[in-house]
Amino acid sequence: GQNIDQPTEMTATEGAIVQINCTYQTSGFNGLFWYQQHAGEAPTFLSYNVLDGLEEKGRFSSFLSRSKGYSYLLLKELQMKDSASYLCAAGDSNYQLIWGAGTKLIIKP
Amino acid sequence: TAGITQAPTSQILAAGRSMTLRCTQDMRHNAMYWYRQDLGLGLRLIHYSNTAGTTGKGEVPDGYSVSRANTDDFPLTLASAVPSQTSVYFCASSDSADLNTEAFFGQGTRLTVV
Secondary structure (H helix, E strand, O other), rough: OOEEEEEEEEEEOOOOOOEEEEEEHHHHHOOOOEEEEOOOOEEEEEEOOOOOEEEEEOOOOEEEEEOOEEEEEEOHHHHHHHHHEEEEEEEOOOOOOOOOEEEEEEOOO | OOOOOEEOOOOEEOOOEEEEEEEEEOOOOOOHHHHHOOOOOOOOOEEEOOOOOOOOOOOOOEEEOOOOOOOOOOOOEEEOHHHHHOOEOOOOOOOEOOOOOOOEEEOOEEEEOO
8 A cells, every 4th residue: 555654743952953754665665755834834845856856946955865765854944933743745646746744843942 | 836636625524425626737737636544544646637629437436527628627526425435635747647747736625414
């Protein structure tokens, strides 16, 4: 079956760095997305990886290893506004996204 | 710019009643999607449309229908609501059905079926 695994909840301190991991099993693979979702709001796009390696975009970076079925989202210089859920999604052979349940990130002062 | 708009924001619906959730986008995106989001589960695709005039079934299509008469609108209809359809429904759109394009989401419709 198809499956996305990510931790349910993580806690980090303002100003620190946090890494949110995601492992996936899909029939075929067509890219890995990360979205941010604040409570009660719509998901918003953060990153897309289709090739192995690290993609950096400001304070956020995303890494992909296709051979390991593994990705992570790295958030640096954490701010209180980064408190949100982070959703990992992988594209399958039918060009549909399979979504993880999301990781709720709690930032403490 | 409005982007993608859903209506209503929330609704309480009696079981057995029908309801249409509306979704409109002004970005001229070709692809549109309906997802439901339930606590502890990932977003699950209900139906999708790669272009106006075409629709397809997602992971959980039973009990739902859609139409795509034009580029902008993608309504989702529940013919006879059941309590298990209580959820938050998100409409989304993307420039193309290719997975290398980001999806833009509406603000969601919180539906409670009693």
